[in-house]
Amino acid sequence: MNMKTEVKVVDGVYWVGAVDWNVRYFHGYTYTTPRGTTYNAYLIQDEKVALVDTVYAAFTGEMMDRIRALVDPEKIDYIIANHVETDHSGALAAMLKAAKNAKLVCNQRCKDGLEKNYFGNWDYSIVKTGDTIKLGKKTLTFLEAPMLHWPDSMFTYIPEDELLLPNDAFGQHLASTERFVEDYDEAIVMQEAAKYYANILMPMSPLITKKIEEVGKMNLKIRMIAPSHGLIWREPQKIVNAYLRWASGEADKAVLVAYDTMWTATEKMALSIVEGIRSEGVPAKLVRIPVSDRSDAIADCLLMKGILVGSSTINRGMLPSLSPFLEDLKGLRPRKKVGAAFGSFGWSGGGAESVDKILREAGVEISAEPLTVKYMPNAEELKKCFEFGRAMAQKVKA
Ligand SMILES: Cc1cc2nc3c(=O)[nH]c(=O)nc-3n(C[C@H](O)[C@H](O)[C@H](O)COP(=O)(O)O)c2cc1C
Ligand SMILES: [Fe+2]
Ligand SMILES: [Fe+2]
Known part of the structure; x- marks a missing residue:
């Protein structure tokens, strides 16, 4: 050499x-x-x-x-x-x-x-x-x-x-x-x-x-x-x-929207949420776990004030593909974050609720109850998703 x-x-x-x-x-x-x-x-x-x-x-x-x-x-x-x-x-x-x-x-x-x-x-x-x-x-x-x-x-x-x-x-x-x-x-x-x-x-x-x-x-x-x-x-x-x-714990007035989906219902929710956030002039970043880089998503959690996490329901719980990201977040305990969970379900529900529980354990201040939709979101439900995003953006700006 x-x-x-x-x-x-x-x-x-x-x-x-x-x-x-x-x-x-x-x-x-x-x-x-x-x-x-x-x-x-x-x-x-x-x-x-x-x-x-x-x-x-x-x-x-x-x-x-x-x-x-x-x-x-x-x-x-x-x-x-x-x-x-x-x-x-x-x-x-x-x-x-x-x-x-x-x-x-x-x-x-x-x-x-x-x-x-x-x-x-x-x-x-x-x-x-x-x-x-x-x-x-x-x-x-x-x-x-x-x-x-x-x-x-x-x-x-x-x-x-x-x-x-x-x-x-x-x-x-x-x-x-x-x-x-x-x-x-x-x-x-x-x-x-x-x-x-x-x-x-x-x-x-x-x-x-x-x-x-x-x-x-x-x-x-x-x-x-x-x-x-x-x-x-x-x-x-x-x-x-x-x-x-x-x-x-000081961070940008911006929101990370991280989600996973099986048949795109939760993804459709996520897209409307992002629109709602942006309608308030607040930057939003959409990442699908696990196709997006999990460690980069953790960096986004450091740099952005708001964290919204979406999961559909599988076997009464959240999609296991989200676990590494959420377990990481729980252990890393980001400071001064606001967040909430969302996701689609078919009958019992439980996906978004499981996410909500881990976000709380991670020390995230929960700004809203989990937003859930049965199967595919209809126009009215997409409007709710938009409003959910807007409310988060307002919280982050405040
Ligand atoms: C293998 C499998 C297991 C599921 N388990 C549940 C369940 O326990 N409770 C429930 O409410 N929905 C359950 N569902 C229904 C999904 O949550 C529902 O189809 C939802 O709309 C999927 O959203 P997505 O397209 O965002 O993945 C299950 C679906 C699949 C494919
Ligand atoms: Fe080292
Ligand atoms: Fe080291």
């Missing part, structure tokens, strides 16, 4: 990660990654040499080549593990073998997690918030960030460079030849960052607000944020402000 593949982040700090062009699902099959991803690791060269995080095991060779182009791995003094999860620790065992003089630096929860994942007998050095390692001119400062997004999550900060390495926070699943946000299409980066936040960080929103406030109070100067996935932020305020907004 090309030996000159490392990228300078700032003087003495290099990106030595790997680009995964092919991955299309993350966390098993829970999250779609249509643009692939990267696993970012950073090599810091000073009097002492440190490596911050590693990559997914399959990419060990790619990372190792990048490191070797800069330094003999035996010269590495510290390997920092900011996070246990395997996409960042998978190459640790191989790395520790090659970097045989390195200490493995992490917090206690990370050590516990690494031991339970890899069963390695490694040379740990345990750190906590406020601890530092002097590398020469540069200092590594550690800031624990429990539950952002795992108990072990930690940020590494280099004050001399005003560089924050926050691991999974502020990341995006996006494979690219560019390494900096400003060199890429920023709208796409922001969209992927929102999808990442929605699908991974949304339930931790209160903690995110707190953590950003805490960092603000510490007066840490941050000139650059280099996350563990995707591109590096040279204008970090963009993503920090976006996180503050997303964490607050």
Whole structure:
């Protein structure tokens, strides 16, 4: 491979990660990654040499080549593990073998997690918030960030460079030849960052607000944020402000209409609902689950204030194809949402009612009783659907 593949982040700090062009699902099959991803690791060269995080095991060779182009791995003094999860620790065992003089630096929860994942007998050095390692001119400062997004999550900060390495926070699943946000299409980066936040960080929103406030109070100067996935932020305020907004639950005055149908009755309802929403000048987005991307629909739930979900009835309940989306939503607990359920039925009913129950469990403020129609909606019923959409739009505007 090309030996000159490392990228300078700032003087003495290099990106030595790997680009995964092919991955299309993350966390098993829970999250779609249509643009692939990267696993970012950073090599810091000073009097002492440190490596911050590693990559997914399959990419060990790619990372190792990048490191070797800069330094003999035996010269590495510290390997920092900011996070246990395997996409960042998978190459640790191989790395520790090659970097045989390195200490493995992490917090206690990370050590516990690494031991339970890899069963390695490694040379740990345990750190906590406020601890530092002097590398020469540069200092590594550690800031624990429990539950952002795992108990072990930690940020590494280099004050001399005003560089924050926050691991999974502020990341995006996006494979690219560019390494900096400003060199890429920023709208796409922001969209992927929102999808990442929605699908991974949304339930931790209160903690995110707190953590950003805490960092603000510490007066840490941050000139650059280099996350563990995707591109590096040279204008970090963009993503920090976006996180503050997303964490607050503030969203666009717009409505997502997500549905599934067997014989189009519920779809006809959905189309009239969308017309009703738009008649109020409120944007509406219609997605059919499961043909539309479920993880994108979750991102829409972050970005839009209103959520309407439609299902016809099957065996007295909702269509099982909607379950992954609704289960996801329930676990992710979006803040400050208004919503309602709708759908067609034949005799007993139960589809829309099941959706209504899960929306409530997800913490959505229910603005109307489920709107149901027997078999195909007639003109009068379609009018009701239109009005249902209008009422939702008014609620979202208020
Ligand atoms: C396999 C199957 C099971 C169904 N089970 C129920 C049921 O338990 N209760 C009910 O009210 N309707 C039931 N229905 C009727 C549908 O809900 C009804 O046909 C509805 O109009 C379908 O709407 P859709 O075209 O949006 O899928 C069932 C339909 C099918 C095909
Ligand atoms: Fe993670
Ligand atoms: Fe990750």
